[in-house]
Amino acid sequence: xxxxxxxxxxxxxxxxxxxxxxxxxxxxxxxxxxxxxxxxxxxxxxxxxxxxxxxxxxxxxxxxxxxxxxxxxxxxxxxxxxxxxxxxxxxxxxxxxxxxxxxxxxxxxxxxxxxxxxxxxxxxxxxxxxxxxxxxxxxxxxxxxxxxxxxxxxxxxxxxxxxxxxxxxxxxxxxxxxxxxxxxxxxxxxxxxxxxxxxxxxxxxxxxxxxxxxxxxxxxxxxxxxxxxxxxxxxxxxxxxxxxxxxxxxxxxxxxxxxxxxxxxxxxxxxxxxxxxxxxxxxxxxxxxxxxxxxxxxxxxxxxxxxxxxxxxxxxxxxxxxxxxxxxxxxxxxxxxxxxxxxxxxxxxxxxxxxxxxxxxxxxxxxxxxxxxxxxxxxxxxxxxxxxxxxxxxxxxxxxxxxxxxxxxxxxxxxxxxxxxxxxxxxxxxxxxxxxxxxxxxxxxxxxxxxxxxxxxxxxxxxxxxxxxxxxxxxxxxxxxxxxxxxxxxxxxxxxxxxxxxxxxxxxxxxxxxxxxxxxxxxxxxxxxxxxxxxxxxxxxxxxxxxxxxxxxxxxxxxxxxxxxxxxxxxxxxxxxxxxxxxxxxxxxxxxxxxxxxxxxxxxxxxxxxxxxxxxxxxxxxxxxxxxxxxxxxxxxxxxxxxxxxxxxx
Numbered sequence: 247x248x249x250x251x252x253x254x255x256x257x258x259x260x261x262x263x264x265x266x267x268x269x270x271x272x273x274x275x276x277x278x279x280x281x282x283x284x285x286x287x288x289x290x291x292x293x294x295x296x297x298x299x300x301x302x303x304x305x306x307x308x309x310x311x312x313x314x315x316x317x318x319x320x321x322x323x324x325x326x327x328x329x330x331x332x333x334x335x336x337x338x339x340x341x342x343x344x345x346x347x348x349x350x351x352x353x354x355x356x357x358x359x360x361x362x363x364x365x366x367x368x369x370x371x372x373x374x375x376x377x378x379x380x381x382x383x384x385x386x387x388x389x390x391x392x393x394x395x396x397x398x399x400x401x402x403x404x405x406x407x408x409x410x411x412x413x414x415x416x417x418x419x420x421x422x423x424x425x426x427x428x429x430x431x432x433x434x435x436x437x438x439x440x441x442x443x444x445x446x447x448x449x450x451x452x453x454x455x456x457x458x459x460x461x462x463x464x465x466x467x468x469x470x471x472x473x474x475x476x477x478x479x480x481x482x483x484x485x486x487x488x489x490x491x492x493x494x495x496x497x498x499x500x501x502x503x504x505x506x507x508x509x510x511x512x513x514x515x516x517x518x519x520x521x522x523x524x525x526x527x528x529x530x531x532x533x534x535x536x537x538x539x540x541x542x543x544x545x546x547x548x549x550x551x552x553x554x555x556x557x558x559x560x561x562x563x564x565x566x567x568x569x570x571x572x573x574x575x576x577x578x579x580x581x582x583x584x585x586x587x588x589x590x591x592x593x594x595x596x597x598x599x600x601x602x603x604x605x606x607x608x609x610x611x612x613x614x615x616x617x618x619x620x621x622x623x624x625x626x627x628x629x630x631x632x633x634x635x636x637x638x639x640x641x642x643x644x645x646x647x648x649x650x651x652x653x654x655x656x657x658x659x660x661x662x663x664x665x666x667x668x669x670x671x672x673x674x675x676x677x678x679x680x681x682x683x684x685x686x687x688x689x690x691x692x693x694x695x696x697x698x699x700x701x702x703x704x705x706x707x708x709x710x711x712x713x714x715x716x717x718x719x720x721x722x723x724x725x726x727x728x729x730x731x732x733x734x735x736x737x738x739x740x741x742x743x744x745x746x747x748x749x750x751x752x753x754x755x756x757x758x759x760x761x762x763x764x765x766x767x768x769x770x771x772x773x774x775x776x777x778x779x780x781x782x783x784x785x786x787x788x789x790x791x792x793x794x795x796x797x798x799x800x801x802x803x804x805x806x807x808x809x810x811x812x813x814x815x816x817x818x819x820x821x822x823x824x825x826x827x828x829x830x831x832x833x834x835x836x837x838x839x840x841x842x843x844x845x846x847x848x849x850x851x852x853x854x855x856x857x858x859x860x861x862x863x864x865x866x867x868x869x870x871x872x873x874x875x876x877x878x879x880x881x882x883x884x885x886x887x888x889x890x891x892x893x894x895x896x
Contacts, residue, residue, distance in 0.1 A: 249782060252329070254338055259327045263781050268342040274323035278343065283355075285315035305381075306362040313355040321347045322402040347413075348405050351393035360383045377433040385425040392418045397809035398661055423507050424452040434564035441471040441493075451502040454508040455549040463553035467497020490564035494559070501554040504586055509602045514548035546591070548600035554586045556605065572618040578608040581642075590653055605651060606644040609666055612637030629744040639663045639734050655816035655876075663732035667765050669816030672708040675791050675801060678703050686710040687721045688812055698806075702745060704802030706813050730818040731763035733875045749837045759872070766822055768866060770879025772814045773803060784879065786867050824872035826864035832857050850895035858887040 252261020253272045257864050260277065261272040293307040323341040330337045363381025372377070394417075419436035434442045446466045453461040458562040466508040474480060480490070502838055526788025562576035584604035591600055614635040621628050641660050644651065657668035676682045682700065687708050701707070710718040713759035719725075737760030745752045773790070781802075789795070789804040801813040814820075835854035844850060862884070866872040871884050 255327060255329075258325060259336055260324050262326055262328060264341075269325045269629075269779055270324070270326065270342065273326070273342060273497070277322075277324040279319070279321040281317065282318040283315055285313060286479045287314075288312045290744045299557075301367045303365045303367075304363075304641070307360070308361045313353070315353050315355075317349075317351045318405075319349045320402075320405040321345065322399070322405075335794045337369070345397055346397060346399040346402060346410075347397045348407055348410055349393065349394060349395040350407060350557065351391060353392075357385070358387075359383065361464050368770075373437050375433075375435040375438070377431075379431040379433075380429070380615060382428045383426070385423075387423040388420070389422075390418075390420045390509070392416075421507050421587045422452070425502075428451045437476075439473050439476045441469075441473070443469045443564075445497065449500055449502075449554070453502050453504055453507055453510065454552055458510075458549045460510070460550065460552040463500040463555065465498045465500050467495060469495035469497075487565060487567045488569075491564040493563070494561045495830065496557070496559045498555060498557045501556070501586065504551075504602055506602075508549050509545070509735050510547060510549050510591040512543050512545075543598070545599035548601045548603055550604075551586070551602055552584060552604060553699040554582065554584050556580055556582045564653040570619050570621045574614075574616040576614045578612055578614075580612075581607065582610070583607045587651060587658070589648075589651060594696050603645070606641060606658070606660075608639060608641045610637050610639050625748050627744075631742045632739070634737065634739045636737050637734070638736070639732075642806075655767070657729070658772075659729075662729050663734050667730045667763070667818075667820065667821060668727055670722070671711065671730065671731050672706050672817045672819035673709055674707065675796065675798075676701055676705050676707050679795065681707075685716075691724055701812065703793070706801055706817070707820060708815075708817065727816075730816075731765070731821045733762060733764055733824070735759040735824075736761035749839060751837075753831070753833045753837050754829075755831040756827060759825055762824040762872070763821050764824035764866065764870075764872065764874075765816070765876050766870065766879070767814075767816070767822050767876065769876030770867065770870060770877055770881065771820050773800065775814075784867075786868070786869075822867060823865040824865070826862055826872040828862045829860040830858065832860065848894060848896060850893070852893040854889075854891050854893070856891075858889075859884050860886060 249264075251264025251270075251291055252493070253270065254260050254276075258277065260273040262268050263272070288311070290310040291307065292309075294305070296304045298304070304694065321343065323336050323344065323346060326340045326342050327336040328339045329335075361381065361383040363379060365377065365379045367377045395413070395415045396406060396407055397413040398411035399405065399409055400411075401409070427447055427782045429445070429447045431446075432444045445468070446464075448464050450462045452461065463572045472493055473489075473491045475487060480487075558578060558580040560576055560578040562574065563572040565571075567573070578624070579697040585606045586602055587605050587610065588600040589603045589605060591598065606821060606870060610726060612635060614633070616631065616633045618629070618631045620630075641658055641662055641664055643660050644658075650657050652658050652665065652668070655667060655669055656665045658664055658666070676685065682703070688701055688708070708722045708726060710720065710722055710726060712718070738758070740755070740757040740761065743752075743754040768783065769781060773787040774781055787800055787803070789799040791798040791801050804813075833856040834852060838851040838853075843849065862872070868879050869883060870879070871881065874881055
């Protein structure tokens with residue numbers, strides 16, 4: 247927000263914050279109401295374990311979780327003052343937001359799960375070990391909600407629903423989700439050196455159409471392992487490698503997490519009956535000068551939607567060596583087919599929500615490495631773990647007739663990562679008028695025909711990389727857009743240290759990403775740009791182009807920011823490195839000796855101090871969290887937290 251507007255002059259005396267609508271964030275936080283949520287949660291679980299014969303174990307359980315959250319949100323007005331330069335006093339000039347509103351909601355959420363399985367273990371001639379498991383599981387989630395709201399409360403100290411006089415609204419709804427699965431597993435071990443496992447599942451989900459026979463999916467996997475350190479030929483190596491294991495697996499799984507329970511079916515929606523303005527979602531027809539209650543389909547249905555499936559192979563090794571070291575290494579490839587993603591529709595679709603479709607396939611190729619070192623020297627103990635992993639994502643195909651999915655600054659297309667950034671390639675800034683005249687016309691603007699609307703020195707210029715035929719055509723438009731990066735992290739790593747001496751212990755944890763790209767836009771990239779408030783600029787925006795500062799981070803400074811939108815089109819200029827290392831957590835503690843506590847009959851006392859998010863090393867713009875994708879500058883910053891505490895056990 248601009249620094250030229252008053253925030254708060256005194257208790258209950260809020261300024262305009264330099265906003266034309268007087269929306270003061272300090273007043274919003276301190277004086278314009280509150281929201282409280284309370285409720286009851288009841289957890290119930292019943293379990294049965296029975297062993298009728300040797301080796302056979304039967305398990306059954308039923309669980310139930312019921313939640314009834316109740317939320318009451320009351321919005322009231324704050325007084326807005328402006329200084330009177332004549333009297334030297336503060337004048338109350340308005341109130342914000344100008345509306346008193348009470349909203350109350352109540353929910354009844356019920357989750358139930360039943361599972362049962364039988365596990366039978368036996369051996370043949372001691373060398374052959376078998377374990378057979380079979381079972382089933384069922385989950386049912388039901389949700390019901392009711393809400394009501396009113397406006398026009400005369401006394402802000404009486405936030406009761408019946409005292410609201412205008413805009414009377416109510417709403418209610420219910421939804422249900424059911425999952426069921428049958429599963430089996432067979433394990434075989436020969437001399438505890440050669441291990442084999444086979445899994446099979448059949449899962450059903452109510453998120454898919456029963457009429458089209460899309461609810462069920464079959465999945466399975468197989469794995470094998472060889473503990474080579476138990477072989478006789480390895481006896482001479484045991485002092486160097488105490489344990490060694492090679493393993494591999496191949497299998498498939500399914501995904502039905504769409505985020506909505508009924509996208510497979512067409513259902514009608516209607517506006518809130520009884521509302522003063524009941525046509526808020528466009529479902530009501532207008533006949534004979536009357537707004538008539540109506541219903542409409544607001545989202546395309548897709549009864550052909552089915553399970554998203556994945557297949558993965560994995561090869562790995564586990565080693566314990568040199569007395570103090572443990573190593574785990576894996577290489578894998580995960581292929582996803584029938585991806586569930588929303589398909590963008592043209593404007594001719596009539597404004598209906600995008601349908602979910604099974605629209606393609608992609609690969610994730612990666613590896614993981616973990617090394618642990620543990621030792622003890624006298625009263626010192628040291629334990630360190632380092633982890634490093636990498637994965638590369640690539641879309642391998644879409645449905646026929648669909649070359650890509652997405653719009654705006656992202657696009658999903660075969661050969662590229664999922665939701666890759668798509669935009670122009672910036673070449674830098676126009677140096678002067680001659681540079682502009684010698685450059686391609688920019689989105690219809692021409693320096694020679696209309697200099698007033700064309701680019702100016704200090705504006706971004708872009709590469710002419712493709713016309714209709716894929717060749718430069720002397721102009722910059724949407725045909726010059728290309729893939730400019732993606733936000734998939736590469737080379738993720740973490741370090742975890744544990745050090746102790748007598749009764750003191752220290753834990754240090756840090757994590758980071760070696761390579762990652764992030765698209766920064768909106769308020770964070772554009773000075774003086776905002777949607778519904780009068781903005782200012784960030785400190786980073788002060789590095790803008792001038793003839794004396796030709797290598798600035800930002801184009802020439804313009805009031806209103808978006809008044810020359812060509813500077814802020816999606817381009818690689820705003821693709822920034824999001825690689826980082828974050829000192830995530832440090833914890834120092836001291837355990838009071840038991841000999842001291844025995845005198846006061848206390849079993850344990852621990853004193854500790856800790857810090858979270860102590861610092862972050864990154865090339866991202868100052869203040870931006872590199873872990874947030876597509877940051878627009880309107881987010882809550884990462885908080886640095888210090889904690890001191892005392893744990894007493896009786």
